[in-house]
Amino acid sequence: MEPVQRKQRIFSGIQPTGVLTLGNYIGALRNFKLLEEEYNCVYSIVDLHAITVRQDPTALRKACFTVMSLYLAVGLDPDKSLIYFQSHVPQHAELAWVLNCFTYMGELSRMTQFKDKSQRHADNINAGLFTYPVLMAADILLYQTDLVPVGADQKQHLELARDVAERFNNLYGPVFVVPQPYIPKVGGRVMSLQDPARKMSKSDPEDTYIAMLDAPDVIRKKLRRAVTDSENCIRYDPENKPGVSNLMNILSTLTGMSYDQITLEYGSKGYGGFKNAVAEAVIEELKPIQARFKEYFADKAYLEQVMTASAQRAQAIAGRTMSKVRRRVGLAPTRL
Numbered sequence: 001m002e003p004v005q006r007k008q009r010i011f012s013g014i015q016p017t018g019v020l021t022l023g024n025y026i027g028a029l030r031n032f033k034l035l036e037e038e039y040n041c042v043y044s045i046v047d048l049h050a051i052t053v054r055q056d057p058t059a060l061r062k063a064c065f066t067v068m069s070l071y072l073a074v075g076l077d078p079d080k081s082l083i084y085f086q087s088h089v090p091q092h093a094e095l096a097w098v099l100n101c102f103t104y105m106g107e108l109s110r111m112t113q114f115k116d117k118s119q120r121h122a123d124n125i126n127a128g129l130f131t132y133p134v135l136m137a138a139d140i141l142l143y144q145t146d147l148v149p150v151g152a153d154q155k156q157h158l159e160l161a162r163d164v165a166e167r168f169n170n171l172y173g174p175v176f177v178v179p180q181p182y183i184p185k186v187g188g189r190v191m192s193l194q195d196p197a198r199k200m201s202k203s204d205p206e207d208t209y210i211a212m213l214d215a216p217d218v219i220r221k222k223l224r225r226a227v228t229d230s231e232n233c234i235r236y237d238p239e240n241k242p243g244v245s246n247l248m249n250i251l252s253t254l255t256g257m258s259y260d261q262i263t264l265e266y267g268s269k270g271y272g273g274f275k276n277a278v279a280e281a282v283i284e285e286l287k288p289i290q291a292r293f294k295e296y297f298a299d300k301a302y303l304e305q306v307m308t309a310s311a312q313r314a315q316a317i318a319g320r321t322m323s324k325v326r327r328r329v330g331l332a333p334t335r336l
């Protein structure tokens with residue numbers, strides 16, 4: 001008889017900030033769905049990470065349900081994947097504390113996201129912002145995760161999670177699976193429409209990003225105004241033509257066309273025609289997602305049912321890892 005192979009596990013998370021961008025979609029969310037059949041997937045809405053910067057409580061609560069609705073709208077199946085709020089599984093915070101004691105200040109000070117965010121939120125450089133990657137490592141390691149689908153901006157955090165897992169395993173024996181990143185070659189870094197040297201980000205002005213819930217006209221307008229160059233030539237060359245290459249990147253992930261095919265097809269149509277084609281591809285991709293989003297977002301009872309059932313199943317997995325961790329570090333077992 002063939003040995004039964006355990007499906008490998010995936011963990012990923014997205015922060016519940018009001019708007020998810022086309023970068024979040026292409027870099028991460030789209031792959032969540034593509035990987036769902038092949039893996040056991042755990043997809044969290046990481047609300048504890050979100051409070052490392054000041055949030056309006058009402059808006060945060062709403063954003064949590066918005067992101068959950070988007071998870072469902074891209075087609076994730078809650079019978080197959082766990083879809084829950086991070087704060088509903090207390091083991092995330094518990095393991096984060098333990099791992100804090102195995103992570104060095106020097107490692108955390110090298111994190112580029114921390115440096116960026118402390119510049120942007122200079123009035124609130126709190127300890128949570130600093131130890132953010134440790135909570136992220138805890139998220140991943142709790143579920144004995146094999147693979148983590150993320151955009152390229154999370155690579156450094158993933159490397160830290162691997163280092164911490166290996167350090168812990170070297171001290172206490174094989175407690176954690178050491179996770180691998182899954183960063184798409186095309187689409188791992190979607191750039192700003194106005195400054196293609198920067199990644200597309202919801203913390204930049206609105207005309208620099210496309211939101212997953214933008215109306216078709218807004219998408220057309222933002223893409224029409226996207227920064228390109230004066231060469232009027234459609235060629236993939238991220239160094240010299242970052243704007244055009246970014247749009248080619250977007251079109252290529254959404255349609256499956258190669259860069260050569262794109263050059264061939266749109267080369268003679270000028271930047272106007274090319275930008276229109278990118279806009280129509282984005283609109284077509286997002287249209288069904290937006291329609292399903294509306295339905296899910298209006299069905300609070302269903303969302304609550306998904307979040308509760310998933311959190312219960314997540315707690316069972318996380319609880320097993322936490323018991324192991326407690327035993328190995330020498331915390332007395334609970335009888336609660």
Ligand code: TYM
Pocket residue numbers: 011012013014015016023024025026027028029046049135136139140148149150151152153154187188189190191199200201
């Ligand atoms: P967050 O919420 O900033 O972004 C969610 C996901 O979207 C990807 N992403 C992008 N990909 C390509 N191009 C872009 N311009 C772009 N912008 C964002 C991010 O790489 C990410 O995959 N720390 C994480 C959330 C997190 C997490 C985790 C992820 C918490 N715990 C455990 C994986 C595993 C974050 O802030 O993502």
